[in-house]
Amino acid sequence: MDSQQTRPFRIVIAGAGLVGLTAAHILHHAHIDFVILEKRGDPSPKVGSVMTIWPQTSRIFQQLRLSEVLDPLMESLRTSMVISGDDSHTIDVSDFPSVLEKHHGWGLRILLRTQLVEALYTMLPEEAKSKVLLGKQVESVYMDKVGVQVTCQDGHKEEGDILIGADGVRSRTRLCMEALRQHKSPMIWMRDIKARIAQPTGQVEPLSDAPSHMKCDGVNYGGATQYLHGKKVSCFAIYEKLAKPSSKHHRYTDDDKREMLERWSHLMVMPNYSVRDLKLTGGNIGPYDCEEGFISDWYHGRIVLVGDAKSGR
Ligand SMILES: Cc1cc2nc3c(=O)[nH]c(=O)nc-3n(C[C@H](O)[C@H](O)[C@H](O)COP(=O)(O)OP(=O)(O)OC[C@H]3O[C@@H](n4cnc5c(N)ncnc54)[C@H](O)[C@@H]3O)c2cc1C
Numbered sequence: 001m002d003s004q005q006t007r008p009f010r011i012v013i014a015g016a017g018l019v020g021l022t023a024a025h026i027l028h029h030a031h032i033d034f035v036i037l038e039k040r041g042d043p044s045p046k047v048g049s050v051m052t053i054w055p056q057t058s059r060i061f062q063q064l065r066l067s068e069v070l071d072p073l074m075e076s077l078r079t080s081m082v083i084s085g086d087d088s089h090t091i092d093v094s095d096f097p098s099v100l101e102k103h104h105g106w107g108l109r110i111l112l113r114t115q116l117v118e119a120l121y122t123m124l125p126e127e128a129k130s131k132v133l134l135g136k137q138v139e140s141v142y143m144d145k146v147g148v149q150v151t152c153q154d155g156h157k158e159e160g161d162i163l164i165g166a167d168g169v170r171s172r173t174r175l176c177m178e179a180l181r182q183h184k185s186p187m188i189w190m191r192d193i194k195a196r197i198a199q200p201t202g203q204v205e206p207l208s209d210a211p212s213h214m215k216c217d218g219v220n221y222g223g224a225t226q227y228l229h230g231k232k233v234s235c236f237a238i239y240e241k242l243a244k245p246s247s248k249h250h251r252y253t254d255d256d257k258r259e260m261l262e263r264w265s266h267l268m269v270m271p272n273y274s275v276r277d278l279k280l281t282g283g284n285i286g287p288y289d290c291e292e293g294f295i296s297d298w299y300h301g302r303i304v305l306v307g308d309a310k311s312g313r
Pocket of ligand 1: 014015016017018019020037038050051052053054136137138139166167168169170171172173197199306307308309
């Protein structure tokens with residue numbers, strides 16, 4: 001493996017999701033060489049729902065000079081409300097998003113995840129974009145005293161001084177790192193999944209007389225709702241606690257989706273409105289498991305995990 005003495009410091013990144021692409025902007029500005037290996041063939045896949053952007057992320061966007069493009073895509077929330085999921089009586093109403101804005105310059109802002117990923121990719125300068133290699137699925141990692149060598153499923157290899165694992169909640173980098181630490185070969189980790197979420201991949205028709213720029217949480221034992229209501233973006237999610245923790249990965253069928261919606265159709269999403277009043281305007285509704293957990297060691301030698309890759313158990 002080449003050592004740093006024979007070439008400039010170089011970072012290999014696994015994954016071109018939100019965190020990998022943000023890292024690409026940062027490293028480009030810092031003049032640090034990098035390559036990103038992304039398993040998908042499409043740099044901005046149409047997956048995901050609405051994201052809430054907190055002030056610290058807005059600040060990073062501003063520092064990376066991305067605000068000009070991202071600001072028009074975002075809508076500020078003004079009010080935060082918590083209601084009972086059973087009968088929609090008000091538990092709490094606050095102008096928390098506006099207070100955040102007053103103290104931090106930005107409040108809570110919402111935008112579609114697809115727009116964010118697309119903007120992060122298209123806003124990369126050409127030189128940086130050429131370092132995002134698509135269709136490259138990280139398979140194994142070799143590490144020694146001078147660097148790392150990452151091998152993809154198609155045999156493609158990249159060398160660098162460090163490896164950043166930004167490959168999401170089912171991170172292959174995490175498995176490889178743990179295997180190197182324990183001197184074993186990578187194996188699948190089973191984690192306890194305790195809840196699932198149903199969230200449209202499209203949007204919902206805004207509830208006509210509901211106040212806009214509002215976030216509303218409907219709480220209830222075993223199931224809860226979240227409704228985000230802007231002028232351009234309107235979306236909801238249902239969170240369901242599983243009857244018992246499971247370590248199995250589920251692939252949900254259309255019947256599962258219908259049943260989950262039906263099971264919680266009575267839950268209130270806003271005062272006077274329940275799940276059954278919401279109309280999808282496109283896309284699908286995908287239950288998926290909440291796989292996030294905690295790991296105690298998120299780096300080892302020349303490998304570091306970031307973003308969702310470090311959220312696995
Ligand atoms: C329902 C839900 C709602 C959320 N809402 C919000 C929110 O409102 N606000 C917020 O800030 N966050 C939210 N999050 C969290 C946020 O979406 C994630 O934290 C974020 O997407 C993590 O980014 P990431 O880059 O670490 O992972 P990802 O976005 O998952 O990207 C990982 C990338 O790695 C690639 N990859 C995977 N394996 C490999 C491999 N072996 N080789 C190469 N590439 C690989 C994937 O294709 C993908 O492109 C939400 C998450 C969920 C599940």
